[in-house]
Amino acid sequence: MRALDDTICAVATPPGEGGIAIVRVSGPRALDVARGLLRKANGSELSLEPRYATLANVVTPGNNRIIDEVIALLMVAPRSYTREDVLELQCHGGRAAANAVLEAILAMGIRLAEPGEFTLRAFLRGRIDLIQAEAVADIIHAQTADSLKIHEGLLQKKLSEEVSDWQRTLGDTLVHLESFLDFPEEELELQSAEALTTPLKLVANKMKEKLESYSWGRTAREGFRVAILGLPNVGKSSLLNLLAEEERAIVSPVAGTTRDTIEVKINALGAPIHLVDTAGLRASADEIENEGVIRARRAASEAYLLLMVFDGSRDLTPEEREEARTLAEGGSFIAVINKSDLDLRPSIAVKELLGYVPLKISAISGEGVEELLRLLRERAWAGEGPTSEEPLTRLRHRNQVAAALERVEQGIALLETTEYADAAANELQSARRELASLLGWGTPEEIVDKIFEEFCIGK
Amino acid sequence: MEWRKGYDVAVVGAGHAGIEAALAAARAGAEVVLFTMDIDAAGKMSCNPAIGGVAKGHLVREVDALGGEMGRAIDATGIQFRKLNTRKGPAVWASRAQADRHRYSDWMRSTLSKAKGLSFRQEEITGLWVERGRLLGLHGISGMRYRANAVVITTGTFLNGRIHIGMESMPAGRAGDPPSVFLASDLKERGFPMGRLKTGTPPRLDTRTINWASLTEQQGDINPTPFSVDNECITQTQLPCHITYTNAKTHEIIMGAMDRSPLYAGVIEGVGPRYCPSIEDKVVRFSEKERHQLFLEPDSRDLTETYPNGISTSLPLDVQQALVNSIEGLEEAEILRPGYAVEYDFCDPTALFPTLESKHLDGLYMAGQINGTSGYEEAAAQGILAGINAALKVCGKSQMIVGRHEGYIGVLIDDLVTKGTKEPYRMFTSRAEHRLLLREDNADLRLTPFGIKAGVITDSRKKSFKRREEERERLRVFVNSRNITPSPLLNDHLNALGTAPITSPVKLVDLLRRPEVTACDLKQFVDNWPVTDERSEVTVEVETKYEGYIRRDRESLQKLLSLETMAIPKDLDYKKVAGLTIEVSQTLESTRPLTLGQAQRIPGVTPAAAAVLLVHLRKVGAA
Ligand SMILES: Cc1cc2nc3c(=O)[nH]c(=O)nc-3n(C[C@H](O)[C@H](O)[C@H](O)COP(=O)(O)OP(=O)(O)OC[C@H]3O[C@@H](n4cnc5c(N)ncnc54)[C@H](O)[C@@H]3O)c2cc1C
Ligand SMILES: Nc1nc2c(ncn2[C@@H]2O[C@H](COP(=O)(O)OP(=O)(O)OP(=O)(O)O)[C@@H](O)[C@H]2O)c(=O)[nH]1
Ligand SMILES: [Mg+2]
Numbered sequence A: 001m002r003a004l005d006d007t008i009c010a011v012a013t014p015p016g017e018g019g020i021a022i023v024r025v026s027g028p029r030a031l032d033v034a035r036g037l038l039r040k041a042n043g044s045e046l047s048l049e050p051r052y053a054t055l056a057n058v059v060t061p062g063n064n065r066i067i068d069e070v071i072a073l074l075m076v077a078p079r080s081y082t083r084e085d086v087l088e089l090q091c092h093g094g095r096a097a098a099n100a101v102l103e104a105i106l107a108m109g110i111r112l113a114e115p116g117e118f119t120l121r122a123f124l125r126g127r128i129d130l131i132q133a134e135a136v137a138d139i140i141h142a143q144t145a146d147s148l149k150i151h152e153g154l155l156q157k158k159l160s161e162e163v164s165d166w167q168r169t170l171g172d173t174l175v176h177l178e179s180f181l182d183f184p185e186e187e188l189e190l191q192s193a194e195a196l197t198t199p200l201k202l203v204a205n206k207m208k209e210k211l212e213s214y215s216w217g218r219t220a221r222e223g224f225r226v227a228i229l230g231l232p233n234v235g236k237s238s239l240l241n242l243l244a245e246e247e248r249a250i251v252s253p254v255a256g257t258t259r260d261t262i263e264v265k266i267n268a269l270g271a272p273i274h275l276v277d278t279a280g281l282r283a284s285a286d287e288i289e290n291e292g293v294i295r296a297r298r299a300a301s302e303a304y305l306l307l308m309v310f311d312g313s314r315d316l317t318p319e320e321r322e323e324a325r326t327l328a329e330g331g332s333f334i335a336v337i338n339k340s341d342l343d344l345r346p347s348i349a350v351k352e353l354l355g356y357v358p359l360k361i362s363a364i365s366g367e368g369v370e371e372l373l374r375l376l377r378e379r380a381w382a383g384e385g386p387t388s389e390e391p392l393t394r395l396r397h398r399n400q401v402a403a404a405l406e407r408v409e410q411g412i413a414l415l416e417t418t419e420y421a422d423a424a425a426n427e428l429q430s431a432r433r434e435l436a437s438l439l440g441w442g443t444p445e446e447i448v449d450k451i452f453e454e455f456c457i458g459k
Numbered sequence B: 001m002e003w004r005k006g007y008d009v010a011v012v013g014a015g016h017a018g019i020e021a022a023l024a025a026a027r028a029g030a031e032v033v034l035f036t037m038d039i040d041a042a043g044k045m046s047c048n049p050a051i052g053g054v055a056k057g058h059l060v061r062e063v064d065a066l067g068g069e070m071g072r073a074i075d076a077t078g079i080q081f082r083k084l085n086t087r088k089g090p091a092v093w094a095s096r097a098q099a100d101r102h103r104y105s106d107w108m109r110s111t112l113s114k115a116k117g118l119s120f121r122q123e124e125i126t127g128l129w130v131e132r133g134r135l136l137g138l139h140g141i142s143g144m145r146y147r148a149n150a151v152v153i154t155t156g157t158f159l160n161g162r163i164h165i166g167m168e169s170m171p172a173g174r175a176g177d178p179p180s181v182f183l184a185s186d187l188k189e190r191g192f193p194m195g196r197l198k199t200g201t202p203p204r205l206d207t208r209t210i211n212w213a214s215l216t217e218q219q220g221d222i223n224p225t226p227f228s229v230d231n232e233c234i235t236q237t238q239l240p241c242h243i244t245y246t247n248a249k250t251h252e253i254i255m256g257a258m259d260r261s262p263l264y265a266g267v268i269e270g271v272g273p274r275y276c277p278s279i280e281d282k283v284v285r286f287s288e289k290e291r292h293q294l295f296l297e298p299d300s301r302d303l304t305e306t307y308p309n310g311i312s313t314s315l316p317l318d319v320q321q322a323l324v325n326s327i328e329g330l331e332e333a334e335i336l337r338p339g340y341a342v343e344y345d346f347c348d349p350t351a352l353f354p355t356l357e358s359k360h361l362d363g364l365y366m367a368g369q370i371n372g373t374s375g376y377e378e379a380a381a382q383g384i385l386a387g388i389n390a391a392l393k394v395c396g397k398s399q400m401i402v403g404r405h406e407g408y409i410g411v412l413i414d415d416l417v418t419k420g421t422k423e424p425y426r427m428f429t430s431r432a433e434h435r436l437l438l439r440e441d442n443a444d445l446r447l448t449p450f451g452i453k454a455g456v457i458t459d460s461r462k463k464s465f466k467r468r469e470e471e472r473e474r475l476r477v478f479v480n481s482r483n484i485t486p487s488p489l490l491n492d493h494l495n496a497l498g499t500a501p502i503t504s505p506v507k508l509v510d511l512l513r514r515p516e517v518t519a520c521d522l523k524q525f526v527d528n529w530p531v532t533d534e535r536s537e538v539t540v541e542v543e544t545k546y547e548g549y550i551r552r553d554r555e556s557l558q559k560l561l562s563l564e565t566m567a568i569p570k571d572l573d574y575k576k577v578a579g580l581t582i583e584v585s586q587t588l589e590s591t592r593p594l595t596l597g598q599a600q601r602i603p604g605v606t607p608a609a610a611a612v613l614l615v616h617l618r619k620v621g622a623a
Helices: A030-037 A095-107 A117-124 A130-141 A145-155 A158-182 A193-212 A214-222 A236-244 A287-302 A318-330 A348-354 A369-380 A395-414 A418-439 A445-454 B016-027 B056-065 B070-077 B101-114 B182-189 B248-256 B279-285 B317-325 B376-394 B408-419 B443-454 B459-481 B488-497 B508-512 B519-523 B534-545 B547-564 B582-591 B596-601 B607-622
Strands: A008-011 A020-026 A054-059 A066-075 A086-092 A224-229 A262-268 A271-277 A305-311 A333-338 B007-012 B032-036 B050-052 B078-084 B094-099 B118-122 B125-131 B134-140 B145-153 B162-165 B168-171 B194-201 B204-206 B216-218 B241-245 B293-298 B305-309 B335-337 B340-347 B364-366
Touching: A008 A095, A008 A117, A020 A030, A020 A095, A020 A117, A030 A066, A030 A086, A030 A095, A066 A095, A086 A095, A117 A130, A130 A145, A130 A158, A130 A418, A145 A158, A145 A214, A158 A193, A158 A395, A158 A418, A193 A214, A193 A395, A214 A271, A214 A395, A224 A236, A224 A287, A224 A369, A236 A262, A236 A271, A236 A305, A236 A333, A236 A369, A262 A369, A271 A369, A305 A318, A305 A369, A318 A333, A318 A348, A333 A348, A333 A369, A395 A418, A418 B547, B007 B016, B007 B134, B007 B376, B016 B032, B016 B101, B016 B118, B016 B145, B016 B376, B032 B145, B050 B056, B050 B070, B050 B376, B056 B070, B056 B094, B056 B376, B056 B408, B056 B443, B070 B078, B070 B094, B070 B101, B070 B376, B078 B293, B094 B101, B101 B118, B125 B145, B125 B182, B145 B376, B182 B194, B182 B340, B248 B279, B248 B317, B317 B335, B364 B376, B376 B408, B376 B443, B408 B596, B443 B459, B459 B508, B459 B519, B459 B534, B508 B519, B508 B534, B519 B534, B534 B547, B547 B596, B596 B607
Parallel strands: A224 A271, A224 A305, A305 A333, B007 B032, B007 B145, B032 B118, B145 B364
Antiparallel strands: A008 A020, A020 A086, A054 A066, A066 A086, A262 A271, B050 B094, B078 B094, B125 B134, B134 B145, B162 B168, B162 B340, B194 B340, B204 B305, B204 B335, B216 B241, B241 B293, B293 B305
16 A cells, blocks of 8 residues: 655646646645745746646756746645645656656655555545546446446536435435434424435336446446357458457467467447457367366356357357357357358258247358347347436446435335334434445434434424 | 541432442442532422433443332332334333432432442532642532542533523533532643533423313323333333424514524533434424424423423523413413523533543543433433442443443444533434444443443342343244144234245244234233243344344444454554554544444544554554
8 A cells, every 4th residue: 555645746637749747746745845946937936826726837947947937826735636736837748858857856756656655635525426437447447438438427526416416305204203213302203204205216216227228338338248258260360350450369260279268358349348269169188278178158247248159161169059158158158150261051950949040140241240240239228228318337336326225215115114213223324324435435423413403403 | 727527439410320320339348438519409300301312222221220219219200101113123222211300319318318339429629639630529519529439420401501691691510509619620621622512491380381182182002011120010000291283473573583592692612412402402403393393292280280292492581481482282372481491511522432431631531411411311321330330440340331332332332432412412323333232231231241240230220130041042942943823813813914825834933034023912812921021022022023124233243353352562663663644543543442443433534544453453462
């Protein structure tokens, strides 16, 4: 675990040609850096007004050689991204100027920030919640426009605010419930079961909708996992290379070429697909190849979709039939007949096996590949495409919401009578805790506090 | 001059905290001295003559489970017993009783005088006797020094107490008692962090001047369950309370006198409790409410004093009289003693460990209202724990800490020492995260083992505890194994309860799971019912009905416990824990939590910071 109270610096803009490049410094020594490196045009010292853009020269301490002319911005703790003192220097574009400025800062004994460290500090200081912090990471790694859009939304607290809304509704109900339980002398009448549960039911419905958005959100974020499976030499690796538009996997006429799984991310007409090439399935005397087959089966069990490849230039073997049948029973799959550029055998055998004639493709000529991509996209989006503007994208989010929903539903059931009001309150408290840990915070003390604001509580 | 005899434990204050502390320390075998300003005022109820209520009733039973006196005292001197919240779920069922205020404190006084190893002395304590940073004992106003190995301070509302009636104010610990000024300055000078709080009490009325005929009567329960497991039943006759309300006229009188309210005119600076507001507070804050309820409670069996519960006030006496007379039934009522507000110093409880021992002075314990709480039960709960720990400390035995999942005592003390308080702290069931586990009916099962371990439980109590444990187990086995066969009588009874009759034999437990059916309903239809104590029936019944919830609560607790109980070395240098922000490490440094669980609850310690700490502890633990 790294230190969190020292000063860190990094170039904050992406590499490449750009109009400007920003160097960011955060921590207790940010002001020292400003004092040590920044000078007015005439060489004299300059003091920065917080939150005002100031033109300055960055100089080498000692000989006052000008490194770059920058716009300097100082944000004083806690009003900054990390809630520490933050200095941002807008350097001239390209890497060279920013790197030179960074060198000068490092020379002052400031540490180079690790990936995500500014954000980590922002989270640890309570500036952003956990969902936002996760979104920052997801934005950086976003592969598609959809993923980017969704995670920008998360960063802008779209999900966090929705979760806070649910928490508030639960909290309001708890205020009634807890006063009812803790102040019997106050003649508090519990609202009718209906008045009490109606808002809870609304929240439960919203949670359900959210949960349904997960399959699409997950695809958008991490890509739709597709494992390519088949007997040796059917052309799996060739297909992977074709779809990936690069020579990722070794292709050879030798059966049993691929051993380890090979993963690539592709963009299938807008849908992010995570392709996994695997070893050809067969029993072998070779220990390494056998291990490859074990890995292939593991990849199959982890995938959302199997892409079964058959070699159309020869007849199905009995093992192939057997394999195809068990895989087909196992879950969702797409079958393709490869090598359509060769003389295809009548595909009757496959049809008999699967009930329909699979798509014919050629990993050499590219025939059928457009159609295959379309099929992949369709499966990735479960046919519907994006189901929600702000879907759940992480398993953690899904699990927390599901756990909270279970508690809310149980609470609603218990509130049919006052006799179980204590257990009902417990359920709603647990639901709130699940949501709080989704965001990374929350205390029941707030509820105690709220009781007093709303009710007249006598002795 | 030094007193000729030294003591193991010295307790300052014979209020509800001090009494339990002194008795518990003596039970644990310590040589104890108890100092108080006025022996006649031992165990005095400064305010409401009642014990128990929601969450407070739970505390009384926990004190009783640890061998404490409060439960026995109220059982013997109660004049009306009522179970509250009977239709709201078993975790919040709560016992409350009106006390004969005089007989209650007589009971305490006589218990103290009979306790072995305990001397009782009237002496105002003026300061701690400390030499070279070590606590040696106490200084008395008589000029005497008392040597003691451990000290428990329980001075209630007395430290720099000042009472207010209208714009008049005078130094006092409570009406009729002088304040404790020297001790307050001594503690302040020694650097104990202190703050100021306020609370109030209503005027007392002359019973003979109330028009009872016009008021609604409220009777006690027919067959109340005693507070103490030592008692089988309550036999004394009970007295009724009466209910009346404030009205528009009352509110008008109050609003018209606001300029003479010390609360609103800014004379009082201490923070008062939001949940026990004065009537002037209620009228201002809840202006939309047309009336506020009042309970007229008898203060004793023999005397003619009535306590009007609900109109605590510090308005001037003439206004108090007028507002009382504006209320139905009180038109002719005369005030016996005026209501007043009291302001007092308290010591910031975050300077204490969860054992109630000071972090700054070894061997010094604090308990009761001095720690920022309010209420007799809260005081007694802290008192008994502090007394036990002071005695354990003197014998060099390990300290007793009750977890939040084990008792309200645990919740109360953990809240205080971890979060501190900005207003007088009162116990609520909603403060307990594991409310379903912390019920009145199982207080005995939860906490008696703590008492046994600490050596404060008598042999006969140990025996009866074992019996109660076995009874419950017997009944559990019985309801889970025995069938009940349908009969016209049983089915009539089930119909009458509003639940379906049975057509073939079923397990008792299956009927008991039904919300409408109690153990009491069933026992008349089966032979050889294995228990006699109703309290056992309640426990088994609740456990049966709440089985799923209780199990889930336990499971989630198991997950928490490994973190909760992960110890933090006392000398941990938080500055050296990489990853903690400066603010958080300072907060931790000043609170010095004993476990990771406690650390997590400190305000300002973020979940992320707790995670950093966890990683560090694991690393240290592995090394
Ligand atoms: C006006 C008033 C209103 C209240 N209102 C409420 C209310 O609304 N709700 C509620 O729950 N509770 C209320 N209480 C609080 C309740 O009375 C206390 O919480 C409870 O009594 C505290 O118990 P204790 O043992 O801490 O202190 P106390 O019962 O106050 O006892 C303190 C003891 O310390 C002794 N003492 C003090 N200083 C010294 C010294 N220097 N040397 C020796 N002995 C000393 C005193 O003689 C006394 O015996 C009120 C109290 C007062 C005075
Ligand atoms: N004509 C033709 N040949 C193909 C086609 N696809 C693959 N091949 C050839 O088939 C052979 C095997 O191809 P691979 O892609 O290595 O097959 P694989 O399924 O990955 O084989 P293993 O890794 O051994 O399981 C190579 O010689 C390829 O050139 C195709 O569409 N048409
Ligand atoms: Mg291959």
